[in-house]
Amino acid sequence: MEIINESNIVKTIKIDEFSLPESVDFTCGFCSRLVNYYLDWNEYNGRVMFTTSRCSGCGGMSKFYLVEFMENSDDYYEGILYISPGSNRRKPIKGIESYPEFNKGLVRAYNSxxxxxxxxxxxxxxxxxxRLLEGITKSILPETEQYRPLARQLEILPNKVDLDKPILTLAHAIRIGGNLGAHFDLEKEPNYETSKYMVDLLEYLIEYLFILPHRIKELNEHIExxxxxxIDSNP
Structure with missing residues (x-):
């Protein structure tokens, strides 16, 4: 089950004292397509409203629940909308924007x-x-090295930051996967599995380069x- 944000609600309808979502754009939990669901509310037990709607792509039947009703500024009651099964939508690393080294440009590229x-x-x-990998390497390397091809930048990177061989292998895997997308080839065109692994690898790299150093520093400071x-408590 997954909560549906207000930004995904396309249209609402007023029925009696309730303001109810009637049209919702969301990713299907069965086929992962972004589809529009029409919601016809027909069951209410005093605490929860329930309805179902089919995906226009795969035909999978999703369940929708409205709970925790509260009165809004227009004197109608609104609830929190949930869908089941959830979409399994990928979410950005929580709090990544709070790391200053991961600048605003990188945050925008990552969210995109x-x-x-x-x-x-x-x-x-x-x-x-x-492209995000290129942005990450350029944020670390000096300007004199930023004009080089990405493969060369990755070779230089260990001179600027402590990288183990597995991390460099990750970076090169992302570079190669990106090349597949940039150069059209029906036999090698990226699919869901390729894209998923590339995003996984990219997030491992982000955690290693930007998040882990901060967490280690915070832990060391806490221990100190x-x-x-x-020492102060000892006489």
Whole structure:
């Protein structure tokens, strides 16, 4: 089950004292297509409203629930909308925008990659993964090295940041996958599996380069504070 945000509700309808979602754009939990659901509410037990609607793509029947009704500014009651099964939509790494090294441009590129992946555009996803990888390397390398091809930038990267061989292997895998998307080839065109693994690899790289160093620093500071507190408490 997954909550549906207000931004996905296309149209509402007023019935008695209720304001109810009638049209919803959401990703199908069966086929992962972005489709529009028409909601005809017909069951209410005093606490929960329930209805079903079929995906126009695969025909899968999704269940919709309205719960926790509260009165809005127009004196109508609105509820929180849930869908089952959930869409399994990929969500960005929580709090990634709070890391200053992962600048606003990288955040926008990362969010665009996730959005395109959730739309099922696999070729576009692979291209955006490669573009984000280029942005990451350029944010780390000096300007004198940023003009080089991505493959060369990845070779230089360990001179600027401590990278183990598995991390470099990840980066090169993203680069190669992005090349598949950029150069049309029916036999090698990226699909869901390729795009999913590319986004997975990209997020591992982001966590390693931007998130993990901060978490290690915070942990070390916490340990040092504990040590100092222990020293101060001793007579």
């Amino acid at each position: 990659t996730i959005n395109v992946f959730n739309l099922g555009e696999w070729t576009a996803t692979s291209i955006l993964c490669r 504070n504990l040590k100092n507190e222990k």
